[in-house]
Amino acid sequence: MMNGDEYIRSLQAMKTIVYINGQKVSDYYSHPVMKPAVNTLKATYDLASDPELDSDIHALIVTESDLTGGRVNRFLKILQSREDLLARMKLQRAMMRYTGGCFGGRCVAGAVINSLWSVTYDMEKAGCSAPYHQRFRNYMKAVQEQDLAVSGNITDAKGDRSLPPHRQSDPDLYVRVVERRKDGIVVNGAKLQQSGAPVAHERLVVPTSALGPDEEPYAVAFAVPGDAEGVVHVNDSSCINAKFEAMDHEDIGNATFGMHQSAHILFDHVFVPWDRVFLCGEWKPCRDLVHRFSDFQRLASSSCRCGYIDLCIGAASAMADYNGVSSKSHIQEKLIDMSVDAETIYGLVAGASAHSTDTASGVPLPDTMIINAAKIYMNDAILRTAQKLADIGGGILVTRPSNRDLRIPKVGDLLRKYHKGRDGIDVEDRLKMARLCESLSGLASMTPILSVIAAGPPATQRLNFRLMTDLKRDRRAAERLAGIAP
Ligand SMILES: Cc1cc2nc3c(=O)[nH]c(=O)nc-3n(C[C@H](O)[C@H](O)[C@H](O)COP(=O)(O)OP(=O)(O)OC[C@H]3O[C@@H](n4cnc5c(N)ncnc54)[C@H](O)[C@@H]3O)c2cc1C
Incomplete structure (x- = not known):
């Protein structure tokens, strides 16, 4: 070899x-x-x-x-x-x-x-x-x-x-x-x-x-x-x-x-x-x-994207840590959702392999329905993953200064100062990880990341619903219907 x-x-x-x-x-x-x-x-x-x-x-x-x-x-x-x-x-x-x-x-x-x-x-x-x-x-x-x-x-x-x-x-x-x-x-x-x-x-x-x-x-x-x-x-x-x-x-x-x-x-x-x-x-x-080749290739590409989601989870979790937000519940939930997606795809591919049928040549064919379900599930999961990665990473994924900017006398030092994350994290590491996240997300054309992050990340929009949903009104209505309250 x-x-x-x-x-x-x-x-x-x-x-x-x-x-x-x-x-x-x-x-x-x-x-x-x-x-x-x-x-x-x-x-x-x-x-x-x-x-x-x-x-x-x-x-x-x-x-x-x-x-x-x-x-x-x-x-x-x-x-x-x-x-x-x-x-x-x-x-x-x-x-x-x-x-x-x-x-x-x-x-x-x-x-x-x-x-x-x-x-x-x-x-x-x-x-x-x-x-x-x-x-x-x-x-x-x-x-x-x-x-x-x-x-x-x-x-x-x-x-x-x-x-x-x-x-x-x-x-x-x-x-x-x-x-x-x-x-x-x-x-x-x-x-x-x-x-x-x-x-x-x-x-x-x-x-x-x-x-x-x-x-x-x-x-x-x-x-x-x-x-x-x-x-x-x-x-x-x-x-x-x-x-x-x-x-x-x-x-x-x-x-x-x-x-x-x-x-x-x-x-x-x-x-x-x-x-x-x-x-x-x-x-x-x-x-x-x-x-046959369609099903074999769907097995390969679906398995491959599990590894890709693994990497996205790793990059998102590093970025969250560098930003000081790794313990926040909405970050944890997103990482869990990404992991669920990876394991769901993997489970489907494993299921398609376990339910394979043998051709006369001995070559096993993955189960058609299950492997196509894996591919269809993966098509959406990979986009969800990219969106979550952008959300967790923040705008820095597409807006960080270039390495050449960092080499401008004085300005470079100021850029480093203002791109710092939590204490104890090297600013260069944060900038490097932002680049990896940008690359992995595949969203570097600006508009998708801009849409997810600019005007505030999704968690800030969700906060409005936590504060403003009229839970008292809705609960009163439910309790009345259930015969618990007048
Ligand atoms: C990055 C990349 C790498 C690739 N690598 C390989 C490779 O290594 N080897 C390889 O062989 N191929 C490779 N492909 C090709 C890939 O398999 C094709 O892109 C795919 O089969 C779709 O073909 P298409 O791009 O011509 O899309 P199109 O056929 O133009 O499809 C566009 C849309 O039209 C619809 N459509 C097309 N025909 C019909 C029809 N008759 N009736 C109804 N709807 C229809 C489709 O469903 C789709 O929604 C690669 C593609 C990409 C993007």
């Missing part, structure tokens, strides 16, 4: 084409916008190779491969039991708590690998003449032996969302086969919004939706290296990127890991040799494929 430095060298050895904000960047792995994604993937290699970094994560991330008989990073493991699903859930949460960043360049692959493994197995057992499962088995064995990071590529461009692939005015809006050759196929199209794709070695591509009989060219699954001819990556242009380019490291808040990076992958007539083609024209199995 590779360590983190070997992973970086392996990226350097590739000729992956990456554009960032209009520029082609050859050493993209060192670019400030890409660095958090590189660091997060590097952490998956470091934690696997060095038990001393975090022995709990090490024990989760290193496992045995049924394919090679050797050790393998759990992100590449073919799931074979409920315990595997549960271990994956625990790993996602622990990795997120460790980094606060996205390791999508490895994690999404788990969904694609396990769905493709089980579906090609079913096809083989049903008598499919093409040796898709054997090819995928060979491919996965090589990937595991080389410990490669695989990016799972599902989402097509999709054009008019109300139309299926074959009725789009531009046929390339879903990735498709444009030529079948003796030695392989040629594909065209794009996969958009791919988490961590440029920092992974391999692109593993599957259709994004169930398909019909007119859609054989779209029923294609294949793998190519990230630097295959005709593959181009264009990084997303989220406005958060600008922060990583313009601001001092200390001013970013989780500068090491804390930015989700995604890229659009353009496939411009890319040749794929047959040994890397795992589905070509068989539209019927795509329904199972889509169903």
Whole structure:
């Protein structure tokens, strides 16, 4: 298995084409916008190779491969039991708590690998003449032996969302086969919004939706290296990127890991040799494929957000302490609510894993209803968490002076003086934690935090109700109705 430095060298050895904000960047792995994604993937290699970094994560991330008989990073493991699903859930949460960043360049692959493994197995057992499962088995064995990071590529461009692939005015809006050759196929199209794709070695591509009989060219699954001819990556242009380019490291808040990076992958007539083609024209199995990878990915992302809420609880509780309000009841209640959300999601994911059903290949499928309930619950819980974090942290999350301001002679000292929290807390620590809270809340566009905090935090509005609700009147009415008072 590779360590983190070997992973970086392996990226350097590739000729992956990456554009960032209009520029082609050859050493993209060192670019400030890409660095958090590189660091997060590097952490998956470091934690696997060095038990001393975090022995709990090490024990989760290193496992045995049924394919090679050797050790393998759990992100590449073919799931074979409920315990595997549960271990994956625990790993996602622990990795997120460790980094606060996205390791999508490895994690999404788990969904694609396990769905493709089980579906090609079913096809083989049903008598499919093409040796898709054997090819995928060979491919996965090589990937595991080389410990490669695989990016799972599902989402097509999709054009008019109300139309299926074959009725789009531009046929390339879903990735498709444009030529079948003796030695392989040629594909065209794009996969958009791919988490961590440029920092992974391999692109593993599957259709994004169930398909019909007119859609054989779209029923294609294949793998190519990230630097295959005709593959181009264009990084997303989220406005958060600008922060990583313009601001001092200390001013970013989780500068090491804390930015989700995604890229659009353009496939411009890319040749794929047959040994890397795992589905070509068989539209019927795509329904199972889509169903399975969706549920696997919902398990991964829901588990991951539990770790994110853990971090938000930690940051909010530190901020409350620095501000001298950690024992206030409304702060305690909010921290408890955040914790309830994390454990509710975790419980649902554990329940979906415990109620899994085995496919013929032995890959267990999480319970569909429960895992989708986990994802739906998580969608709202993460927004509630951000709001509570902003509420507990205060306006300083978005208004704190920059580190450069703190270096202005005299003014810097005054800023420190006026940003002090409770006695005994270093003002620099309070400022650092405010930045982490800002980053974790994801609300740095000002308006959401401004709306929660400005004109007074929610507890001050609630105070009015404690003081002004006419409890005497309401109680009199209730007691009269109950026949207790006249
Ligand atoms: C940061 C980020 C990272 C991502 N990482 C990955 C990744 O690693 N790999 C990957 O494959 N994908 C990835 N995705 C893609 C993600 O899976 C898609 O964003 C998601 O599937 C929604 O697709 P969309 O963004 O095109 O939204 P749209 O499809 O445009 O949806 C917008 C709205 O339209 C509605 N809608 C769309 N079609 C229909 C319809 N036919 N009928 C009724 N309503 C409809 C939707 O319900 C939604 O409300 C990522 C996305 C983001 C934002």
